[in-house]
Amino acid sequence: MDIVGHVRCFVAVAEERHFGRAAARLGMAQPPLSQRIQRLEKELGVRLFERTSRSVTLAPGGALLLDEARALLTRADTFLAGAAHIRDGRSGLLRAALPSGIAGELVSAILAVLHRNQPGLEVELHELSTAEQLARMASHELDAGLIHHPCDTTGLELGPVQRRELGVLLPPASPLASHTEVPMPALTGHDLILFPRDDAPAVYDELLTTCARGGYTPDTVRHGQGDSFIRGLIHSVNAVALTPPDPGHPADGGDQDIVWRPLTGTPLAWRFSTAWPKDRNSAAVTAFAEAALEVLRNTTGVSTDLSSRPLHLRPASEYWL
Incomplete structure (x- = not known):
């Protein structure tokens, strides 16, 4: 039974004192509304309305429950709004990481852009090496990060690869x-x-x-x-x-x-990009990736990497002469 939906019907009828007007307010036909009220009364074991051919009035039990019903709907609406904010990345918790040694100015700028674009989002930011970020993303302890390439990108989505000369x-x-x-x-x-x-x-x-x-x-x-x-x-x-x-x-x-x-x-150059697990492509993760990219592109010496050099791991023997 959809208790919230049925209580919403009860409050509408109680406030309109008319099944027809309540049905129009709820955007439904009158017979299903009447059926919902009857089912709610049966479920609660309480008569909610006194009905005659000319009027609808609250029964004593309905009058006692009306304030509680309104409070329940308020809490339900707050709950649903909170869920929507989390789904849309406007609130909730984002666990993100930046590499060791990144300049403090860049850290504060990325956080400032995130707070500007997603003011309700709580960001748990860590300073982690690329290896630590990859391990935590694999174990579902991290939602997104900024990693250096080349590295093992199996199971990850990547933002545009950036280059910074050394x-x-x-x-x-x-x-x-x-x-x-x-x-x-x-x-x-x-x-x-x-x-x-x-x-x-x-x-x-x-x-x-x-x-x-x-x-x-x-x-x-x-x-x-x-x-x-x-x-x-x-x-x-x-x-x-x-x-x-x-x-x-x-x-x-x-x-x-x-x-x-x-x-x-x-x-010599660092090559880096934002990264996140393929199953974590949420609005909050997107907001982090966009904030990091915005800040990095405004940083001296950073440009989009146009090389064909691989991002994945190669045999260690290739690295040594």
Whole structure:
């Protein structure tokens, strides 16, 4: 029995005091309305109306239940509206992730666009590596994320792949800091600072392969992610780091303790896209993907990737020379 629908009929008749007018208000014929009232009375065991050929009035039991019936309909309407908001991505919980090391300005901008477009949506945002994001999406613990390529995209939907050129971070005293741009072979003799390989194995291997093909094979690969830690390594162990341009890494050096230089020929780049499980293509996920894409496309050095390079994993042997 559709209790809410039957109670809605009861309230309409009680307020109109007329079956014909109540039926018109509800958009139904009068006989089915009368049948619904009779069934509701039978289900409740309470007489709701006194009927004569000329009038319809509330029975004592109906009068006592009318306020409760109205409250029930209000709660039902609130429940249905809430469900519609969740279905349409205007409220509810979205579990999303961004990669480690993404600039704070980008994080806040993505959240601002999400809150602007979906003000009722609660966002549970995590900082996770590509590998962690893939694992959590596979176990249904994450609804969407921003991942680096190449990686295993089995079972995922992807947004447009974006590209961001990488340059090199150097101490201002380095002879290479005097260059407008740095040739890859000139990095020989410097250690290289990269994120831990477990974070994105294929990306890690591809970067080292590209460096080797460009004439730079570091003697030592050191691992670090925090900005302060990376700066410390650059200053103390003759190391360099590969990173996109950032306001905190000025190309002119200035009075900063670190400088950023582009690489000749722009041989290195991050490739990334939004991703979500194929069975999670909800309005909330779409809102996250659109917000991330909007912010990233307005970020310095980001462009749509037009290359034919694969997004899927390749044999590890291809990465090493």
